[in-house]
Amino acid sequence: MASERGAVQLVAGIWYPPLSSRGNGARLAIDCGGVVSAEQADGRMLAEATLASVEVSPRVGSIPRRVSFPDGSVFETDDNDGVDALLRQHGRRAGLLHELERFHPRLIVFAAVVLALAAAIYRYFVPALVELAIAVTPPVVPRLLSQSAMISLDQTILSESTLDPGTEREIGEGFSALAALAPRGTAGYRLHFRDGGVIGPNAFALPDGTVVMTDQLVRMAGEDREAILAVLAHEIGHVEREHSLRQLYRAAGIGGLVLLIGGDLGGGAEDVLVQGAALASLSYSRGQETEADRFSVELMHEAGRDPAALARFFQKLRDELHDDSRSDFLSTHPSTPERIEETLRYAEEIAADGR
Amino acid sequence: MAGETLLEPAAPALRLRREQFIFTGKAGEYFGIWIVNVLLTIVTLGIYSAWAKVRRQRYFYGNTMLAGASFEYHARPAQILIGRIIVLAMLAAYNLTAYFLPIVSGIIGVAFLFAIPWFVMRGLRFRARVTSYRNVRFDFAGGYGGAFLAYLLGGLLTWGSLGLLAPIASQWMWRYTLGNLRYGDRPIECDPRLEKLYGQFVMPAAVFLGGLVFIVVLGVATFVIASGAGFDFANRLPSDFAVVGIIAAVYAALAPFFVLYVLVGLLYAAGTRNVALNETVIDGRHVLASKVGRWRFAWIAISNFFATVLTLGLLRPWAAVRMARYLASATALYSAGPLDEYLSTVKDTTGVVGAEYMDIEGFDFGF
Numbered sequence: 268m269a270s271e272r273g274a275v276q277l278v279a280g281i282w283y284p285p286l287s288s289r290g291n292g293a294r295l296a297i298d299c300g301g302v303v304s305a306e307q308a309d310g311r312m313l314a315e316a317t318l319a320s321v322e323v324s325p326r327v328g329s330i331p332r333r334v335s336f337p338d339g340s341v342f343e344t345d346d347n348d349g350v351d352a353l354l355r356q357h358g359r360r361a362g363l364l365h366e367l368e369r370f371h372p373r374l375i376v377f378a379a380v381v382l383a384l385a386a387a388i389y390r391y392f393v394p395a396l397v398e399l400a401i402a403v404t405p406p407v408v409p410r411l412l413s414q415s416a417m418i419s420l421d422q423t424i425l426s427e428s429t430l431d432p433g434t435e436r437e438i439g440e441g442f443s444a445l446a447a448l449a450p451r452g453t454a455g456y457r458l459h460f461r462d463g464g465v466i467g468p469n470a471f472a473l474p475d476g477t478v479v480m481t482d483q484l485v486r487m488a489g490e491d492r493e494a495i496l497a498v499l500a501h502e503i504g505h506v507e508r509e510h511s512l513r514q515l516y517r518a519a520g521i522g523g524l525v526l527l528i529g530g531d532l533g534g535g536a537e538d539v540l541v542q543g544a545a546l547a548s549l550s551y552s553r554g555q556e557t558e559a560d561r562f563s564v565e566l567m568h569e570a571g572r573d574p575a576a577l578a579r580f581f582q583k584l585r586d587e588l589h590d591d592s593r594s595d596f597l598s599t600h601p602s603t604p605e606r607i608e609e610t611l612r613y614a615e616e617i618a619a620d621g622r
Numbered sequence: 623m624a625g626e627t628l629l630e631p632a633a634p635a636l637r638l639r640r641e642q643f644i645f646t647g648k649a650g651e652y653f654g655i656w657i658v659n660v661l662l663t664i665v666t667l668g669i670y671s672a673w674a675k676v677r678r679q680r681y682f683y684g685n686t687m688l689a690g691a692s693f694e695y696h697a698r699p700a701q702i703l704i705g706r707i708i709v710l711a712m713l714a715a716y717n718l719t720a721y722f723l724p725i726v727s728g729i730i731g732v733a734f735l736f737a738i739p740w741f742v743m744r745g746l747r748f749r750a751r752v753t754s755y756r757n758v759r760f761d762f763a764g765g766y767g768g769a770f771l772a773y774l775l776g777g778l779l780t781w782g783s784l785g786l787l788a789p790i791a792s793q794w795m796w797r798y799t800l801g802n803l804r805y806g807d808r809p810i811e812c813d814p815r816l817e818k819l820y821g822q823f824v825m826p827a828a829v830f831l832g833g834l835v836f837i838v839v840l841g842v843a844t845f846v847i848a849s850g851a852g853f854d855f856a857n858r859l860p861s862d863f864a865v866v867g868i869i870a871a872v873y874a875a876l877a878p879f880f881v882l883y884v885l886v887g888l889l890y891a892a893g894t895r896n897v898a899l900n901e902t903v904i905d906g907r908h909v910l911a912s913k914v915g916r917w918r919f920a921w922i923a924i925s926n927f928f929a930t931v932l933t934l935g936l937l938r939p940w941a942a943v944r945m946a947r948y949l950a951s952a953t954a955l956y957s958a959g960p961l962d963e964y965l966s967t968v969k970d971t972t973g974v975v976g977a978e979y980m981d982i983e984g985f986d987f988g989f
Contacts, residue, residue, distance in 0.1 A: 518927070528671070
């Protein structure tokens with residue numbers, strides 16, 4: 268749309284006086300001396316300034332372009348190409364960013380690079396970020412997290428244990444002996460018994476060293492005390508390696524990165540992201556389960572107990588619950604048969620080392 | 623240009639001209655801007671995100687047209703970058719305090735809760751002041767008290783009443799955010815009436831109750847039928863000796879409720895937007911009009927979400943443009959008088975304000 272007038276090009280648009288919404292039809296020109304001017308159709312001068320003193324807004328898509336004069340007045344036009352042509356004549360480069368952003372096959376390459384970088388961030392940067400966060404976590408954080416989790420679990424799912432005090436004491440003593448051998452020591456752990464209700468035979472650890480075992484699990488293991496202790500050693504492994512906190516930071520880190528990199532998310536998506544992060548933070552990864560299994564084997568061996576006791580518990584679990592699927596529905600945990608094999612193998616290896 | 627329909631009443635004071643909001647952005651064009659934003663944000667380790675935000679906002683503001691003129695976003699990337707750095711520094715400082723002085727950090731945590739309205743207020747003011755239409759800037763005159771009412775008490779009220787008093791909170795929210803806006807030196811009034819907000823509450827509430835009954839009946843039926851077939855639920859739960867067993871079960875059971883909650887939230891949000899905008903008067907004579915279809919809005923939001931997730935984010939530009947186009951198409955301004963008689967107030971010129979609003983924009987993703 269830029270039209271020739273002698274040596275000077277013109278761009279049509281609207282000129283607004285300083286601070287005012289009263290626009291006038293106007294034309295923009297830059298003369299050979301580098302003076303920018305906005306003038307009316309009849310040639311009356313509206314604003315004038317040197318190219319160096321006006322501010323031309325960077326080009327974004329095809330939104331209107333603004334040329335702000337030092338007196339506060341503004342020339343606005345849809346003719347982005349015309350403005351760029353004017354600027355180019357006077358030695359100003361058109362926006363590099365806009366060139367990159369233009370719809371062009373190169374964007375496919377950008378998209379591929381972005382996906383590759385995103386995968387690399389997920390694989391390498393997120394774990395590094397998690398380690399950093401773990402290192403700087405104030406000790407009060409896991410304590411508060413665990414206390415509130417325990418309170419809500421007690422109010423909803425768990426109820427008072429009905430085990431007889433003798434059994435509890437016996438298991439508690441075994442647990443203390445195991446905890447004494449773990450880096451955090453006896454003071455870093457507390458064992459609670461609860462009726463598991465809907466969660467049935469189960470045990471879990473909270474990041475502050477609180478370990479909970481359900482009555483159902485104790486009853487299922489029956490007389491095999493070592494199997495129970497092996498499960499507790501597995502839970503101690505989760506605490507020692509700070510698995511819960513790692514998962515929490517991982518989920519929060521991914522959520523934060525998605526927000527930072529992707530910009531806005533749009534209605535409802537933030538909710539889903541936050542909820543999804545909370546969900547993800549409460550499950551262990553496959554690798555973490557395996558790590559805790561190995562920890563149990565090592566700790567049991569160190570305590571002079573049967574390192575393969577955990578495998579016996581898995582077998583019992585398999586027989587009782589018919590849990591012989593090769594992988595569970597979330598696929599984040601090694602399937603039971605695999606865990607039995609791997610535990611037995613590792614227990615043999617440890618015993619053969621004769622440590 | 624859209625506003626050619628002239629209603630011709632007898633008195634000139636009643637002459638209302640309908641101006642349609644139009645969004646002119648295109649998915650293909652925005653994709654380029656978005657993907658370059660993402661790429662440069664990653665390559666610059668996040669620093670470019672401030673520039674990315676400005677380009678994104680300028681694209682959406684600049685493509686929102688009313689009566690032949692567009693809106694403009696004036697924030698400078700450096701302002702936004704500084705705001706984000708301040709946020710990070712505050713978080714780091716807080717973390718350090720929590721490490722060495724846990725009790726002090728608890729007190730700071732409570733103090734921060736009371737500071738939230740202040741941050742919200744500053745954020746809204748910043749956003750208003752960097753927005754212009756026809757060379758005239760917006761401003762925001764809301765204070766701490768209103769933000770406290772709208773953001774802290776309103777939230778408490780909604781949760782405390784299990785949603786029954788949500789329309790009261792909505793009324794506070796819209797009065798505060800929209801009613802404190804200024805266009806130049808002229809006021810914008812927004813006073814959604816409570817009975818109208820409750821009118822928009824009925825349908826989503828009915829959907830919520832109906833959905834609850836449906837989910838519960840379906841759940842119980844599945845349970846009964848499956849148990850009758852000899853399927854033992856208690857023992858099918860994954861036993862992983864970890865919180866995961868419990869949480870996975872709880873979440874699987876809660877997922878339908880969560881979906882229902884999001885749907886109802888979208889239906890209600892669309893309804894209250896209509897009520898609030900329809901009772902918004904600019905400068906005592908221009909009236910906004912909004913007729914967002916509630917189901918249509920919920921459908922666009924939900925399908926946008928799935929399209930974005932299933933394409934690893936690549937359809938996000940398309941989704942954003944789609945939503946902006948729909949919302950613009952459902953919004954209009956009935957103007958009784960010219961739109962070119964407005965003046966920016968002097969304090970809003972770039973030079974003066976630049977230093978004054980130490981950018982709090984970085985906070986806005988927290989809310």
